[in-house]
Amino acid sequence: MIPLFMFSLLCTVSCSKERGTGGCLLDGVSDGDINAVRLRLAEERERRLLLENDVLLLTLRYAQLHRLFDQAKSPVGFLAKLSNHTTIHTGEVLILDKVDINEGNGYNPALGVFRAPVKGMYLFSVTAMTRGDGLSVDISLKNGDIELARLYSGDIASGRMVGAVSVPAILSENDNIFIKARVMRTGFFGNHYTSFSGVLLQRMTE
Numbered sequence: 001m002i003p004l005f006m007f008s009l010l011c012t013v014s015c016s017k018e019r020g021t022g023g024c025l026l027d028g029v030s031d032g033d034i035n036a037v038r039l040r041l042a043e044e045r046e047r048r049l050l051l052e053n054d055v056l057l058l059t060l061r062y063a064q065l066h067r068l069f070d071q072a073k074s075p076v077g078f079l080a081k082l083s084n085h086t087t088i089h090t091g092e093v094l095i096l097d098k099v100d101i102n103e104g105n106g107y108n109p110a111l112g113v114f115r116a117p118v119k120g121m122y123l124f125s126v127t128a129m130t131r132g133d134g135l136s137v138d139i140s141l142k143n144g145d146i147e148l149a150r151l152y153s154g155d156i157a158s159g160r161m162v163g164a165v166s167v168p169a170i171l172s173e174n175d176n177i178f179i180k181a182r183v184m185r186t187g188f189f190g191n192h193y194t195s196f197s198g199v200l201l202q203r204m205t206e
């Protein structure tokens with residue numbers, strides 16, 4: 001089926017060639033020519049559909065990139081410190097009350113738990129000081145049931161001791177990170193000497 005407008009186009013070309021002979025003649029146009037035009041039209045139509053599809057895909061991808069770019073601009077990280085001397089027992093979570101940074105609102109100072117707002121590679125640091133009163137610090141940094149790091153600091157009664165650990169972790173969205181006592185009577189020095197921090201290094205796609 002040859003479109004009407006193509007036909008009239010051929011007609012016009014033919015007529016202008018045959019000006020003066022009277023009437024529109026397609027004598028010079030073979031079936032082969034018409035088939036070639038038909039084929040060309042089909043090809044062009046297909047090419048147009050493919051291009052329209054490409055434009056649609058690119059539009060979607062652009063919106064996706066725009067969203068990722070917006071997310072990438074918002075940082076995630078926290079720093080919490082311990083105000084008062086604190087003693088906790090096996091399985092209990094250390095609650096660090098003084099929040100200096102809480103970008104993305106991941107850290108909950110009522111629970112002492114950081115909840116990852118996005119999937120990604122994070123870096124956590126824990127610094128703990130003992131009180132020099134015979135109690136040690138023996139703790140785990142945990143992601144739910146998984147232990148990310150273990151930290152011990154001295155049990156001597158003669159002085160205060162500091163232990164520190166940094167650990168990278170790949171977290172899923174809503175993973176919960178916290179510090180848990182591994183032994184009874186785990187004693188921390190307050191006055192901001194004991195701290196817990198974390199920062200999102202790199203977002204990761206699901």
Ligand SMILES: *[C@@H]1O[C@H](CO)[C@@H](O)[C@H](O)[C@H]1NC(C)=O
Binds near residue numbers: 083084097
């Ligand atoms: C720290 O200790 C002081 C004095 O006992 C008390 O008033 C304050 O509420 C304590 N802060 C926390 C976070 O427990």
